[in-house]
Amino acid sequence: MKGKKRLAAGGRAKVIAIQLDATFFFERAVRSLDRYHYDKALKYFRRAVEYEPDNPVNHCNMAGILSEMGQYEESNRILGRILEELEPTMTECHFYMANNYANLERYESAEDALVKYLEEDEEGQFLEEAEEMMELLHYELERPPRQATIKSRESLQEHDQARKLLEEGKFVEAVRMLEQMVKKRPDFLAARNNLALAYYYMGLFDKGMTATQEVLQAEPGNLHALCNLAIFRQHAGDEEALDALVEQLRKTYPFHQEHVFKLATTMGILGEHESAYRHFRRLLKDVELQQDPCLYHYNAVAAVSLTRYDEAERLWRQAAKLDPGSRIPRYYMDQLAQIRSGEEPPPSSYHYHLPFEEQFRQWETSPGGTLPDHLKRDPLVRSSFFWALRHGDRHTKLQVIQALGLIADSEVKDALQAFLLEPDEEDDLKRIAIFVLRSIGVHEALEAVLDGQRTTVEANRMPSRLPVWMPQWQEVLEAALTRMNKQYDMIQRYDLLTLWVEFLSRLYPEVPKIHRAEAWAAALEYLTAKMHRRTISYHEVAQRYGTSISTVSKHARWIDEICEIKKKMQSVFPAFDEIKEP
Template identity: 25%
Template sequence: MEKQNRKERQHGAKVIPFIQTGEYYFKKGLKAYRQHDIYKSIKHFERAIQLEPEEPMFLCQLAVALTEIGDYLSSNKHLTSIIEDIDSDMPECFYFMANNYAHLGLFQESGRYAEMYLEREPDGDFAEDAEDLLDLLRLEEEDYDFSSNHQDELIVKQEQARELLETGQLDEAVTLLKQIVREYPEFWSAYNNLALAYFYSGDVEKASEILEEVLSKNPGNLHALCNTLVFLYYQRKNQKVKELTKRLSSIHPILVEHRYKLGATFGLIGRHDLAYKWLRNLQRSGFEGDETFYYWLSHAAYFTDHIEVSKNAWKRVLEENPDKKGSAPWESDSTKPISDVLDRWLNGDFIEERLYGLFLASKTNTSLVRKDLQHIQLHATLEQEFANYVLSKRKRTEKFPAYIIDGYHIADTLFKKNKHDDSANEELYLTWLMIYDEAVKRQLKVSNWQAWAAATEYIWRNHQSHTITQKQVADKYDISKATVMKYVKFVKELLQ
């Protein structure tokens, strides 16, 4: 009897399937959004929209999340589709679009949509915010003409230009961006992208001219200032890099995208302390960045001795891009085969990089490396003589010009004084070799090895904000403070 009852219960039991609706994913997205996991919330909102594409609230919340990560164009596409195709009775979309256009620098469009929101909702939830936005826009530009109706065309062109830049189609990107700045002369984002396109093409002068134009018409444009700093860094204009870095380090932006831009820029030029300040600040405030964000955070954290933060950030990099395995900040040149390291420097774009590669080659006994040195392409007499000296240094059978021997031994002096100092890196030696190249061009003697090395280290460490006094440097190199002062003047003059 019991057996029969059990069979009846089993037969009567129903399996209720778990149906994942759009509402289910929408709620998961809201939960992730409230926990500041923006990228996760976006994935859930997108899944909700796949299941229920006509639900305006899903689209609106996705647009809000996209604004949080700075994807203003995609956000506005979704908001536009709500207004035009799904539900015109969602006036808050006009305010969200106004806010997005303000971030993009399209102040005319921003003002127009803020006005449209206030017309429909004069006492709405965002009325006060919309009025504040209009006040800010009037401060930015007194004479607004809100009649422009070309935002769709601009969005399409801006997306096309971004894709061309990302895929390396630089000539096409330049052509399109020049058209955009002609049609939208106050759309500063297009100017900055045009400068980048020229820079990637190798036309640094033209790129710099465009940024100067932006800063003359829109002083304080943070993206233009950051791009200028990157250009100066790659041109090795160290004094100007130092000055602009100091200026940018005093800026405290409110917008998330500006903090991110500052952090990434500082990371790129090797100011890991400043990069860590802004990127870690964003992370602590709940910002959930992409692979690039965690890449820069990991490097900045590692080089400022925040090892645990660095490792956790690198895990996020590998989650999004497993191909990055093997390129963590702690997997530096010291852990790579010497041939790989030398190849990188010997084929550098600047003479100081190639000289540094030759200097590194002198520090290895690998016969293969020394053999390969005989086949590298050298670009100047100085490099050829330096290479010959490196190749024959142990034999001592040839005579070399004094400036070759002196230049090498000053680099070697820096090496011996700093080989146990973890804060010293290749930039110290590159700084000396850049000074050395200029000294040779001016036919200056560099025979006082200790003095030139001391002056170089003093200038380099202060440039890196590792404050050191001339007295400390003098003691380190067993010379007088007066000698350090004298040679610091020489070094500064050459760096100019």
């Protein structure tokens, strides 16, 4: 006995004290719910309420369990107390009460609660369900139900359109629409949250942070805003504030599917993979979601980040089975061997798409360097481009500007025009952006900050410092760019423009007379190809441009003499000696 007592005494320091608080009992309740042990879940929710009697969420969860157990009267008593004493703005409680009354066959009371929900709720979270219940009441009451002014529908349609724009990667259009909605209805928090996301996707972090803080000022416990705030704080490197917020999110166990998904993805982005994995596993228990390959991918990323490699492989195999036409699960399964051995790190993103670098590699190796249609439409790819345009290094920005020129829609034009006004961006990158804008059909005057000054680039002008831009110079450029379109990428075409502008600038005002634009265009293409180490001959370009070999050769030698192309190339490639007569 004495030995045992000493062992117990000696082992006391190894005992870990359990912190009994509302979060502890909330977690126990959620686990019981996952196992359909409603009696235990109710007991734990009651304990959570005892620890935090003023927290309406705990009361609401307890009411939900009571409703599942058929105790509708008691459930409504708690819901009524929430609305009267704890949180009158939790309008969803009216909807829950209507359900309870309907189950009690008290249809008049159900109608009253449902009308109140429709007239007071701004978000429209249960709008479809409420309309279905109205149809049931019509049948049970044997009369048309009372007409309600549906508050959420006032902005719901417009908000749905804005969300659709976000999902399509049309961030600029979404921002315009959401800004107008927030201006009209400052209390529309869902619109503010989506506006913050739109700013985030575009790389406008300061604006996103402001929009998020405005939501939290109105509703400090708004989960979507708390998750957004955590992402912004991570980006800003505010570690102290982020740690406190992450600790709060770790203790959060949302009930609704949408909230669980938001929290899971946020925790994954924050590197809280254990928490992300736990929430994603909860979602996979929902039968409705078990056919979604994205969810298996999210679970797999969390698992591989936790070194649960076999589990990750199983999940990616299931994603591939559900989405056989996608390269995404197969790509990550191929990477898994390198991740296991430590040669490659785990995926840095939870998004269901290929890594940004892999997207670029596919694009650059595709025939003609064209951007595949599915990449043009992918909102995550588009978001990556907008991010990189603002926050990437010079080489990445150059790649992105070229890629945006291949997408060439209104969003791209807006993004590139905004880029021209950024005072801290390099002038050379802005001139390439102007060239891209002109190439994709933007011919009107453009505002840009160049050489530290805001200036107007006149309509149809290409980016140059020449005081004039003659129509015959433009003809040369258009003759070259038209023929080069399918065979040269955007940067190579811009280099041709730069070469032509440099040649004219060094000679100005004693510039050559242009008798045949095609001959000069052929010479420019020949030199541009040589600068990029491409195989080309005078005979080839002369034939394609309908001019003579001798004329192309003469113009090429003149441009080389003025711009010293051969000399510049030899400084990089000593053996270079390719600008010569045929």
